[in-house]
Amino acid sequence: MSRQTPLFQAHKASGGRIVEFAGWQLPIQYVSLIEEHHAVRKAAGMFDVSHMTVVDLDGPDCVAALSRLLANNVAKLTESGRALYSTMLNEQGGIIDDLICYRMPNDGYRLVVNAATRQKDLAWIQQQVGGMDLSINEREDLAMIALQGPEAAAILTAISGLEAFESLRPFRFMMHGDWFIARTGYTGEDGCEIILPNDQAVALWQQLIDQGATPCGLGARDSLRLEAGLNLYGQDMTTETSPLESNLAWTVAFDPQARDFIGRAALEQQRAEGLQMKLVGLVLEAGGIARSGARVLTPHGDGHVTSGAFSPTLERPIAMARIPFKADGDVQVELRGKTRPARVVQLPFVRNGSMRDGLLDG
Amino acid sequence: MSDIPTEFRYADSHEWAEALEDGTVRVGISDHAQEQLGDLVFIELPEEGAVVAKGEACSVVESVKAASDVYSPISGEVVSLNDALEDAPETVNNDPYGDGWLYSVKPNDPAELDELMDAEAYAEHIDD
Numbered sequence: 313m314s315r316q317t318p319l320f321q322a323h324k325a326s327g328g329r330i331v332e333f334a335g336w337q338l339p340i341q342y343v344s345l346i347e348e349h350h351a352v353r354k355a356a357g358m359f360d361v362s363h364m365t366v367v368d369l370d371g372p373d374c375v376a377a378l379s380r381l382l383a384n385n386v387a388k389l390t391e392s393g394r395a396l397y398s399t400m401l402n403e404q405g406g407i408i409d410d411l412i413c414y415r416m417p418n419d420g421y422r423l424v425v426n427a428a429t430r431q432k433d434l435a436w437i438q439q440q441v442g443g444m445d446l447s448i449n450e451r452e453d454l455a456m457i458a459l460q461g462p463e464a465a466a467i468l469t470a471i472s473g474l475e476a477f478e479s480l481r482p483f484r485f486m487m488h489g490d491w492f493i494a495r496t497g498y499t500g501e502d503g504c505e506i507i508l509p510n511d512q513a514v515a516l517w518q519q520l521i522d523q524g525a526t527p528c529g530l531g532a533r534d535s536l537r538l539e540a541g542l543n544l545y546g547q548d549m550t551t552e553t554s555p556l557e558s559n560l561a562w563t564v565a566f567d568p569q570a571r572d573f574i575g576r577a578a579l580e581q582q583r584a585e586g587l588q589m590k591l592v593g594l595v596l597e598a599g600g601i602a603r604s605g606a607r608v609l610t611p612h613g614d615g616h617v618t619s620g621a622f623s624p625t626l627e628r629p630i631a632m633a634r635i636p637f638k639a640d641g642d643v644q645v646e647l648r649g650k651t652r653p654a655r656v657v658q659l660p661f662v663r664n665g666s667m668r669d670g671l672l673d674g
Numbered sequence: 675m676s677d678i679p680t681e682f683r684y685a686d687s688h689e690w691a692e693a694l695e696d697g698t699v700r701v702g703i704s705d706h707a708q709e710q711l712g713d714l715v716f717i718e719l720p721e722e723g724a725v726v727a728k729g730e731a732c733s734v735v736e737s738v739k740a741a742s743d744v745y746s747p748i749s750g751e752v753v754s755l756n757d758a759l760e761d762a763p764e765t766v767n768n769d770p771y772g773d774g775w776l777y778s779v780k781p782n783d784p785a786e787l788d789e790l791m792d793a794e795a796y797a798e799h800i801d802d
Binding site: 340341344345346531535598599600601603621622624629648 | 712713715716718734736738739740741
């Protein structure tokens with residue numbers, strides 16, 4: 313039986329079309345995916361992301377455990393209130409999950425990991441560092457709301473007591489009583505992710521609607537993150553791909569050399585031998601959408617689309633694809649038995665609400 | 675609640691067929707179908723002059739979520755296309771039974787229309 317978030321009734325009441333996602337019943341859209349998408353790019357939209365898994369780590373061995381578990385270096389969190397994006401790898405350098413790690417005020421650490429990988433992640437963490445001196449607590453008592461868009465900060469700071477968010481920098485968070493408010497997101501826009509007790513989620517959701525935030529579903533969440541060039545676990549990266557092949561080399565901290573994180577040896581070997589594949593963006597002419605799995609033909613061999621969608625901002629199909637490392641420029645995508653031209657581009661597709669400058673140049 | 679005009683006939687795969695006065699049959703997708711698909715962003719129509727068979731996938735309507743085949747509710751030769759959809763696929767969302775029609779055919783056998791559901795039967799079909 314799939315689970316419902318504390319906001320389930322609110323979604324139904326707002327006309328949300330409910331679908332099953334990673335074991336949860338969540339709205340894929342309310343009225344129009346495209347309108348929800350534009351609301352986030354031009355004003356403010358919000359998402360129920362309570363299905364995400366929150367795990368709190370406490371105890372003297374937290375840093376040692378995270379240094380081992382994460383490909384990025386937890387030591388970069390030099391003080392509480394800071395956040396770090398990282399992958400968690402297996403010994404082969406394959407990605408078990410991507411996550412955000414926060415250093416909490418009590419010197420514990422909070423991980424927010426994907427819902428679809430919850431069991432696998434918890435089992436892995438337990439297996440790898442369960443014997444160390446730390447506690448691992450999944451926080452099923454917490455809900456999570458993402459408020460995103462150029463007007464998100466104005467909407468949030470209109471709530472009494474949250475004025476301090478105005479000066480909060482990206483990838484930092486603040487506490488407000490029981491609420492945890494991070495300046496992070498999955499849309500490429502400014503905004504926040506608020507983690508709060510389950511029984512307070514409905515009231516905040518309603519308050520944000522009253523302030524002008526548009527409720528958005530999973531559909532807009534996917535098209536927004538794709539435009540922003542943000543990977544989706546299970547599609548753009550899996551245990552079969554390393555961060556180096558997933559456009560995430562910037563999240564791997566090879567320095568200091570002495571830090572022996574899981575997967576390090578495999579990544580060093582991959583780096584020494586040279587990469588075979590890379591994850592890139594594709595822009596297609598108006599027409600059919602290149603969906604996940606579509607074949608990409610290049611002079612250096614075949615690749616495949618990992619995520620594809622219609623981009624409401626560019627008004628044409630876009631995709632992420634894993635293609636041979638040497639391939640660049642013009643390629644072909646196979647759609648329903650026909651090939652169609654596509655252009656390889658650097659990610660992201662969209663920045664600050666519109667097409668990234670120079671996206672289609674050279 | 676979906677809108678279901680009584681003067682049209684419906685296939686169980688959610689296409690509609692409308693017999694026009696000139697003897698041709700116009701084809702589109704139902705309000706229920708467009709609602710399920712969500713925002714349409716691309717429509718691939720058959721070629722003009724193509725011969726389509728009843729039940730054959732001859733067009734594709736693509737929404738932000740997925741691409742879906744359109745199965746011709748009637749056999750015949752495609753005699754006209756709604757070219758306006760190329761630039762405005764959302765017309766199918768906004769007016770599925772009017773300006774959002776897809777193509778029309780000169781039917782081989784107009785009696786094929788009688789094999790399709792009437793509005794009442796279609797309403798029951800989508801209620802299931």
